[in-house]
Amino acid sequence: MGRLIEGELQQVLRLQVTLYACRERLLAATDPEALHDLRIALRKLRSLLQPLRGLPACAALQQQAAELGRSSGPLRDLEVLLAHLQRLGRRDAVNLRQSRLLGGYAALLASAALPALFGALDQWPQLWRQAAADAELRGLAKRVRRRLAKQQRRLAEALVDPTHDRHRLRLLIKRVRYGAGAYPTLSGLSAKTLARLKxxxxxLGDWHDLLQWLQRAEQEADLAVCVDTWRMALQAAEETADLALLALQEEFTKTG
Structure with missing residues (x-):
């Protein structure tokens, strides 16, 4: 197999080991970073697979990775909120939600999403090797480079759109940044561009968190005491995000 094909295989196998370890840490229920680390490994896996969309060998693994990402996202959002409330000294609000968080861990571990992902991971190396043997991976580097370039063009266009939506920009930025992390030699992005993406x-992540918390406060009365603070922080976060987006736009305009 070619270097890129073999490298892809080795990266996925390493991530599989990491994901197994994160599951065991979740089962032990003593590690507050277990879910976060699981989602980081999952994000790296999805970033490796995203430019390979359309290859039959990757379809099942992509589907299961996406499903676990969707099902674990709200639980991670709750973790982030509780950590923030803890820093604010809102112990009552934390205690009120702690059982919900623990129940969320148990539900995730009992769901079909984790075993489905691990089943797809177990099957994938054979599918990948067979695809290579059948010449389905011919021109893989060109395919990946083309997909990454398309992601970058979409982001560049969105950055100069005067009606741009911060939610969409956040997703586009994550995709471009994580794609570059998965394929650093194929992305064509400079260290400065990567720093501005980060x-x-x-x-935008800070802005998104605050927006979510304000929306929660409309439904969860005990959070009302935080609303004024969050609104002020949201305004500052919008300004910071807009400056960061302007710097990123300048970078893409210069390199485009």
């Missing part, structure tokens, strides 16, 4: 993603 800064913009971080700023």
């Amino acid at each position: 800064a913009a993603q971080s700023a």
